[in-house]
Amino acid sequence: MLWGAIVGSLFASLFLFGSAYLIWYKKDLTFIAGYDEKKFKGDKDRLPRAYGIFCLASGILTVILPFALEFIGSYAGAIFGIWITVGVVVLAFYSQSLNKGS
Incomplete structure (x- = not known):
């Protein structure tokens, strides 16, 4: 039973690591749900960093989860x-504060 959970979590974490790479390093903001280039007036350097760190942390937690x-x-x-839910809420408020900051 543990092998199925490990394989499933590895696929999910690879998806999260890929998302972190595309958002954080490549600055491809189209992968952020609800992002609109015309409406976002905030810092476009700090936003991908925040989402990338969240995806990276979620990927690491997903790898650890079956163990x-x-x-x-x-x-x-x-x-x-609880950790993922709190992270999503904090990230939503943080991205809103980045948008209002400018």
Whole structure:
């Protein structure tokens, strides 16, 4: 059972690592959901960095998740879900503050 979870989490984390690369390093902001070039007036250097760091951190957590579930138990899944939810909310408020900053 652990092998299926490992393979699934590796595919998901590879997707997140690829998204982090495209958003953060290549500055391809079209991968950000809801981003509109005409409406965003904020700092276009800090926005991809924030989203890239979030995708990178989510990818790392996704790789660790099946091992944590095996050794710690279902509490690891709850912590993972809470961590991702809080991260999304913080990222949404941070991106709004970047847009209002200019």
